[in-house]
Amino acid sequence: MGVERMFFPRPEEERIFVSRTPVEATCPKCGSTNVARYPVANFIGPRMVTKCQDCFHHLAVEVPADDDHWPPWRAPTWGWSGTRAG
Numbered sequence: 001m002g003v004e005r006m007f008f009p010r011p012e013e014e015r016i017f018v019s020r021t022p023v024e025a026t027c028p029k030c031g032s033t034n035v036a037r038y039p040v041a042n043f044i045g046p047r048m049v050t051k052c053q054d055c056f057h058h059l060a061v062e063v064p065a066d067d068d069h070w071p072p073w074r075a076p077t078w079g080w081s082g083t084r085a086g
């Protein structure tokens with residue numbers, strides 16, 4: 001993890017949006033090939049989802065890898081082992 005994950009500048013874009021990366025897959029529920037992978041934040045924390053964009057069926061829900069850069073911020077102690085006190 002580099003410093004760029006701890007400090008990030010104020011956005012310069014007028015509107016902020018999530019980029020959805022198209023994935024070559026077929027939805028098992030509706031048969032659509034309009035499938036995308038993108039970051040979400042839900043009740044179990046940050047995740048990368050692969051979802052059908054027509055019926056929103058989940059094809060995959062994954063813990064983000066370092067290359068996903070999600071979430072854009074991380075605590076400086078991310079990945080440190082905890083103590084018995086927590």
Ligand SMILES: [Zn+2]
Pocket residue numbers: 027028029030031032052053054055056057
């Ligand atoms: Zn579908």
